[in-house]
Amino acid sequence: MSAFELDPAQRELYDSARQHARETLRGLAAAGVEGEVNRPLLRSMGELGLLGRLFPGPEAAALDLCLLREALATESTEAETALALQGLGTYPVLQSGSPTQVDRWVPAAASGEAVAAFALTEPEAGSDAAALTTVADRDGSGWRLTGTKVWISNAPQADFYTVFARTTPDARAKGVSAFVVPADRTGIGGERLQLLSPHPIGRLDLDGVRVEADELLGQLDRGFAVAMRTLDLFRPSVGAFAVGMAQAALDASVTHVRERQAFGGHLADLQSVGHRLAEMALRTQAARLMVYQAAAAYDARLNGVSARSAMAKLFATEAAQYVVDSAVQLHGARALQQGHLLEHLYREVRAPRIYEGASEVQLSIIARDLLRPRP
Numbered sequence: 001m002s003a004f005e006l007d008p009a010q011r012e013l014y015d016s017a018r019q020h021a022r023e024t025l026r027g028l029a030a031a032g033v034e035g036e037v038n039r040p041l042l043r044s045m046g047e048l049g050l051l052g053r054l055f056p057g058p059e060a061a062a063l064d065l066c067l068l069r070e071a072l073a074t075e076s077t078e079a080e081t082a083l084a085l086q087g088l089g090t091y092p093v094l095q096s097g098s099p100t101q102v103d104r105w106v107p108a109a110a111s112g113e114a115v116a117a118f119a120l121t122e123p124e125a126g127s128d129a130a131a132l133t134t135v136a137d138r139d140g141s142g143w144r145l146t147g148t149k150v151w152i153s154n155a156p157q158a159d160f161y162t163v164f165a166r167t168t169p170d171a172r173a174k175g176v177s178a179f180v181v182p183a184d185r186t187g188i189g190g191e192r193l194q195l196l197s198p199h200p201i202g203r204l205d206l207d208g209v210r211v212e213a214d215e216l217l218g219q220l221d222r223g224f225a226v227a228m229r230t231l232d233l234f235r236p237s238v239g240a241f242a243v244g245m246a247q248a249a250l251d252a253s254v255t256h257v258r259e260r261q262a263f264g265g266h267l268a269d270l271q272s273v274g275h276r277l278a279e280m281a282l283r284t285q286a287a288r289l290m291v292y293q294a295a296a297a298y299d300a301r302l303n304g305v306s307a308r309s310a311m312a313k314l315f316a317t318e319a320a321q322y323v324v325d326s327a328v329q330l331h332g333a334r335a336l337q338q339g340h341l342l343e344h345l346y347r348e349v350r351a352p353r354i355y356e357g358a359s360e361v362q363l364s365i366i367a368r369d370l371l372r373p374r375p
Helices: 008-031 039-047 062-075 077-096 099-111 223-259 271-299 305-336 341-348 359-371
Strands: 116-119 135-139 142-153 160-166 176-182 188-192 201-211
Touching (some): 008 039, 008 062, 008 077, 039 077, 039 099, 062 271, 077 099, 077 116, 077 160, 077 176, 077 223, 142 160, 142 176, 160 201, 160 223, 176 201, 223 305, 305 341, 305 359
Antiparallel strands (some): 188 201
C-alpha cells in the first residue's frame, strides 16, 4: 500500500469481501438469532475463504485483517464480528502454540467448524488485565483452572477458549500464563449475557478445569505477552470495524438527503446538511488512513506499534460514534425504528469504545509512549 491508495491485490481483497457480505453473508446473518453464535454464517465464511485469510502463516497480516473487517462491516456487522472473534480467539494459538496445537485448532477455526473465544476479562480485571485472579493451580504435570471470566465473546458456546490464568501469585503481568482449553472439559460452565448490541457474549465459569502440560500456550508466566501481542494486532482492526460502520452510515445519509423532500426542496440543498455530511466524510477518511497506517506499521515491525494501534482504535471508534449519531440526526425518527440500518448501527457502534481497551486506556498508552525516555 502506498501512503494514499491500496494496491490491486488489497483492493481485490476488500472488494471481494464486501461482495461476499452483500450477496451471501448478509442473508445468513439475518437468519440467525441475536446473541447466539451463528454457525451457518461461520461455515459459509470458511467456505468462501474469508476465515482462512486470518491465518496465512505464523504471523497474521494486520492490514489484510483491517481490510476484511472494514469491508464486512460496511455490509454486515454480524459477519464482521464473527470473523473478528474467530481471529481473536485463535490468533494466540497460531502465534504461540506448538505445532500440535496449531494443527488441531487453526484449520478447524479457518473452516468455521470450531468456534473460538478469547477469555481474558474478569469481573474485577477489565482494562487492568494484569490484575486477573483466575488461578491455574499445579496438578501433577498439568493445572486446574478456577475463576470467572466475563464479557467473553462467543461464551459459553465456543468450542475452544484461549484462557489467561495466574500461575504465580502476586506477580501481576509476570505471573500470567495462557492455555488453550477445549470447551467439553468438566468444570466449564457459564451463561449468555444480553447487551445493547446483538452480540454473542457471556460469562465463563471455570471450576477446577483440568488442562494438560501440552495445552500451555508459549512459556509459563509469559501469557500476558501473548495477550498483548494479540491486542496490538487487533486494536487497529477494531478501528477498521468502526470505519466500516461509519462508511455505511455515511452512504445511507448521502442517499437519504438526496431523496428527502423538506422546506421546498431536498435536504441536500441545505448548507447545514452539506456541512454535516462533509464533517462525517472527513472523520471517516481520517480514521481510515490512521487505521491503515497503524496496520502497515505492525506488518513492517516498526517501532511504536502499541501507540500507533492505540491512536487508530481511539480515533476511529470515536469518529464512528460521531458519524453514526449524525446519520441518525439527518434521518430523523425513522432511524430509531427497530430494524432500520441506523438503529442497528447505533446499537453496534457504542461497544468498540470500551472493549479491547477503553478510549481512556488508549489515551494512557499514547501518553506513556510520548513520555518515555528517548535515546
